[in-house]
Amino acid sequence: MTKDKILAIVKTNLLDILEDVEEDAITSDKSMKDLGANSLDIVEVVSTSMRELKVKVPRAKLNDLKNIGELVDVLYEEVQAKADA
Amino acid sequence: MQRVGIEKIWVYPCSMSLDLGELAKARGLEETYPVNDLMMRSRGVSPCWEDPITTAVNAAKPMLSQEDIDSIELLIVGTESSPDQGKPISTFVHRFLGLPDNCRNFETKHACYGGTCAAMMAAHWVASGAAGDAKALVIATDQSRMHLGSPWEYVMGAIGVAMLISNKPDVLEYDLRDNAYWTKEVGDTFRPTSREEAGNTENSVYCYLEALEGAFAHYKQKHGGSVDLEQRFAKHIYHVPFAGMVKRAHRQLMRETRKMSRKEADAHFDEKVAGSLVYNSQCGGTYTASTFVALTGLLDQYKDLSVGDRISIFAYGSGSCAEFYSGLIGPNAYEAVARAAVQEKLDARYRLSVEEYEAVETERTSYIDMATYQPSREGLNDHYKRFYEGKGYLVLKGLEGHFRHYEWS
Numbered sequence: 255m256t257k258d259k260i261l262a263i264v265k266t267n268l269l270d271i272l273e274d275v276e277e278d279a280i281t282s283d284k285s286m287k288d289l290g291a292n293s294l295d296i297v298e299v300v301s302t303s304m305r306e307l308k309v310k311v312p313r314a315k316l317n318d319l320k321n322i323g324e325l326v327d328v329l330y331e332e333v334q335a336k337a338d339a
Numbered sequence: 340m341q342r343v344g345i346e347k348i349w350v351y352p353c354s355m356s357l358d359l360g361e362l363a364k365a366r367g368l369e370e371t372y373p374v375n376d377l378m379m380r381s382r383g384v385s386p387c388w389e390d391p392i393t394t395a396v397n398a399a400k401p402m403l404s405q406e407d408i409d410s411i412e413l414l415i416v417g418t419e420s421s422p423d424q425g426k427p428i429s430t431f432v433h434r435f436l437g438l439p440d441n442c443r444n445f446e447t448k449h450a451c452y453g454g455t456c457a458a459m460m461a462a463h464w465v466a467s468g469a470a471g472d473a474k475a476l477v478i479a480t481d482q483s484r485m486h487l488g489s490p491w492e493y494v495m496g497a498i499g500v501a502m503l504i505s506n507k508p509d510v511l512e513y514d515l516r517d518n519a520y521w522t523k524e525v526g527d528t529f530r531p532t533s534r535e536e537a538g539n540t541e542n543s544v545y546c547y548l549e550a551l552e553g554a555f556a557h558y559k560q561k562h563g564g565s566v567d568l569e570q571r572f573a574k575h576i577y578h579v580p581f582a583g584m585v586k587r588a589h590r591q592l593m594r595e596t597r598k599m600s601r602k603e604a605d606a607h608f609d610e611k612v613a614g615s616l617v618y619n620s621q622c623g624g625t626y627t628a629s630t631f632v633a634l635t636g637l638l639d640q641y642k643d644l645s646v647g648d649r650i651s652i653f654a655y656g657s658g659s660c661a662e663f664y665s666g667l668i669g670p671n672a673y674e675a676v677a678r679a680a681v682q683e684k685l686d687a688r689y690r691l692s693v694e695e696y697e698a699v700e701t702e703r704t705s706y707i708d709m710a711t712y713q714p715s716r717e718g719l720n721d722h723y724k725r726f727y728e729g730k731g732y733l734v735l736k737g738l739e740g741h742f743r744h745y746e747w748s
Contacts, residue, residue: 293544
């Protein structure tokens with residue numbers, strides 16, 4: 255699983271959950287709030303992505319994420335840790 | 340096992356309300372925020388001459404006949420809002436409802452799961468047959484703390500719901516072999532002192548969704564690994580911290596089981612879930628009563644249910660414990676809920692201004708843990724005289740050296 259594939263999963267979920275978001279607008283340097291997500295939307299995107307990837311990111315790691323790229327990074331870490339286990 | 344379930348149900352949504360759009364406006368937010376983001380319209384507010392004890396009694400008293408009272412041998416009150424650390428609310432409820440001396444009573448505490456665990460323990464007691472035809476009274480009662488100006492001010496409330504659990508399940512029959520449960524210790528929301536309600540909003544949403552996943556996984560395991568939701572359930576009820584949360588929960592279940600997109604899941608929600616929220620969205624936070632309030636909403640809104648139709652119920656309590664279980668629509672479900680006249684009671688509430696609400700909440704907070712207190716029955720546009728006087732509600736007369744004194748209005 256590459257970071258690009260994880261970004262694609264997060265993107266798909268963002269496009270499904272948020273109304274009126276263009277695919278091109280979703281980039282790693284943007285936060286979900288920048289795209290119009292409220293806190294419930296953010297939890298839904300993160301939860302759905304975690305379920306799809308079959309990983310659970312500790313909540314403390316999710317609290318300070320600044321943008322979509324950082325979310326992809328923590329998801330990638332968990333995917334790698336699971337693969338190495 | 341004997342048949343068992345809910346024979347009667349009654350809701351006491353408090354005697355006052357606050358419009359959440361007006362609250363949002365007063366706090367400098369868009370008036371549409373509570374409806375659009377949280378799917379909440381108003382909340383229940385109790386005057387200071389009511390507390391979780393009067394709310395419990397006022398929920399149960401109109402529901403019970405003398406014959407019911409004489410047959411009750413178990414009383415359980417589910418709450419996270421008890422005013423006493425040792426003496427359970429159930430002792431007061433037992434006294435003021437005039438229940439028989441030979442009746443067990445106790446209180447269950449598990450955040451918003453307290454009412455469900457009370458109902459389940461009562462149901463297993465009835466189903467065991469050990470008590471013959473004796474009945475259990477289960478009451479869920481709660482009162483939020485003061486949260487003036489906080490972001491979660493829109494999900495607070497107060498409520499009482501009473502249910503008679505017996506071997507005559509006229510409203511909803513339980514199928515106790517069909518219950519699945521899940522526990523995980525988390526610190527999502529909690530009440531560390533008698534004044535505070537603490538926690539983290541986002542964390543509590545993650546915990547709720549994870550608990551749904553965990554409890555439903557157990558449910559699937561009990562059914563050989565998979566469940567066809569469409570075939571098995573006519574409708575769905577979920578724990579309602581606020582109505583908007585339920586929509587997210589249903590999406591999760593639909594994504595997992597039927598690979599639905601958000602749009603498809605939301606259309607399914609409108610058809611199978613949304614009706615259950617009609618009263619919760621007007622009550623505000625209903626804590627441990629939430630799934631039972633939702634049951635009354637479901638039965639009042641969806642008229643396509645038949646006797647024996649199975650519905651799913653997901654209960655969640657912070658801390659945490661969750662239960663995913665089912666019930667079968669009983670032969671008098673529609674009539675029993677119509678008798679409870681929930682919308683009529685909601686409409687009869689005195690609508691507070693934001694200023695009146697703030698004054699009531701500040702007054703309620705001021706007497707927590709006080710040894711002596713006497714609530715004033717003046718003000719609020721003569722609310723006591725209009726709503727209570729001569730109507731036979733239980734009201735708090737006052738506290739003297741920590742002893743609580745009550746009387747009938």
